[in-house]
Amino acid sequence: MKRSIIVITLLLLLSQFLFALGDNSDKAIYTVELRDIIDQGVADYIERSLRVAxxxxxxxxxxxxxxYLTPLGDIIRALKEYPGLLIVWIPPGGKAGSAGVFIALAADKLYVSKSAVIGAAQPRPPDPKVVNFTAAWIKALAEDKFSSEDPRVMISEEFVTKNRALTGEEAVKLRIADGRAEYLKDILESERLIGYEVLKLKPGLMEKFLSLVGDPVIAVLLIVIGMLAIYVEIAVTGFQGLVVVGFLSIIAGIYGLGMLGLDILVLAVLLAGLAFLIAELVYPGLQVFGVLGILLMIIAIYMAYWQQPYIDFTPYSIVMIIVLVFLSSVLIYSGLEVGKILKLPTPSLRESLIGKHGIAKTVVTPRQRGIVLVESEEWTA
Known part of the structure; x- marks a missing residue:
């Protein structure tokens, strides 16, 4: 009897617990913020947030x-596969430019502020192949959201083909957006979500790290630091753990560059630049190798940006290139100085004692050896 009561009590408690879980999931709405450049870290953050929500x-x-295109594709895939209601909101003063337009059109509903902007998604440089691909991609998203005969599909295509951009008011008027929203509560009221618990999902440290190394300048800088650390470890210091740090730095840099999407030519130019830098360290004094190495690495960074149609150089990128050049120059100079030191002739033990003053501690004659104190050390002479 007691066992039956215990079992029934546990079942009731379990049912209440499961009901509570179900009630929470029915009355919760999650917010996810995308306010940065779309990179791999942001893509991982969006995918993880959707799994949680x-x-x-x-x-x-x-x-x-x-x-970047590759993380954008990951985000679009995750948005289209999400089983729940997915709303994109461009807040006051916000923008959905370039790759952001694709995300806005991939959602079930789109709300915009009056002061928001959406559009201007033409790839740069406007290579015909890339333009045709992105135009077809955005058309497919628009047809899935509206219908193949809907005039909004043509407007969506013009975001790419004509670099068209709309204000929030225009987006609502043309029905690209489902409505205006100046505050989060406006969306909750329009979608009848009042009373839902609003939960905010934030990016983690790993996702922030992936965003950092995803920048081409940072990625190249990590590879350069890693290569030079390994060289210093092997050629100068002996094992100090630098080879491990160098290896991890190279791996992080290669991941940041996204080897699956990186053109082989970019990697070849980068490796050629590193080879010239190492040649300058191995054969100091030529200088031209170091200059060529830095120049080739800058070209590799430019090419890495150039193959991303929705990424432009920013003042931050220029600063990081200057840091890369400065660091490479310092390392080259340090390598030259270390090389000069290593090339200095090392005197033999006998030569190092010539000209030194010592104190005889025993009798020393031309025919009899004795003990002599030289610089606090005893020697037989």
Missing amino acids: EPNPVILILDTQGG
């Missing part, structure tokens, strides 16, 4: 000027 409604707060 599933199957609850999600509001993606979008304010981005664009980003």
Whole structure:
């Protein structure tokens, strides 16, 4: 009897617990913020957030000027596969530019502020092949969201083909957006989500790290530091752990460059630059090798940016290139100085004692050896 009561009590408690879980999932809505350049770290953050939120409604707060194509594809795939209600909101003063337009059109609903902007998604440089691909991609998203005969599909294509951009008011008027929203509560009221618990999902440290190394300048800088650390370890210091740090730095840099999407030519130019830098360290004094190495690495960085149609150079990128050149120059100079020191002739033990003054501690004659104190050390002479 007691066992039956215990079992029934546990079942009731379990049912209440499961009901509570179900009630929470029905009355929770998650917000996810995308306010940075779209890179691998942001893509991982979006994918993780959607896994946590599933199957609850999600509001993606979008304010981005664009980003990289490969992470954008990952984000679009995750958005289209999400089983719950997915809303994108471009807040006051926000923008969905370049790659951000694709994310806005991939959502179930789109709300914009009056002061928001959406559009201007033409790839740069406007290579015909890339333009045709992105135009077809955005057309497919628009047809899936509206219908193949809907005039909004043509407007969506013009975001790419004509670099068209719309204000928030224009987006609502043309029905690209489903409505205006100046505050989060406006969306909750329009979608009848009042009473839902609003939960905010934030990016983790790993996702922030991936965003950092995803910058081409940072990635190249990590590879350079890693190569030079390994060289110093092997050629100068002996094992001090630098080879491990160098190896990890190279791995992080290669991951940041996204080897699956990196053109082989970019990698070849980068490796050639590193080879010239190492040649300058091995054969100091030529100088031209170091200059060529730095120049080739800058070209590799430019090519890495150039193959991303929705990424532009920023003042931050220029600063990081200057840091890269400065660091490479310092390392080259240090290598030259270390090389000069290593090339100095090392005197033999006998030569090092010539000209030194010592104190005889025993009798020393031309025919009899004795003990002599030289610089606090005893020697037989």
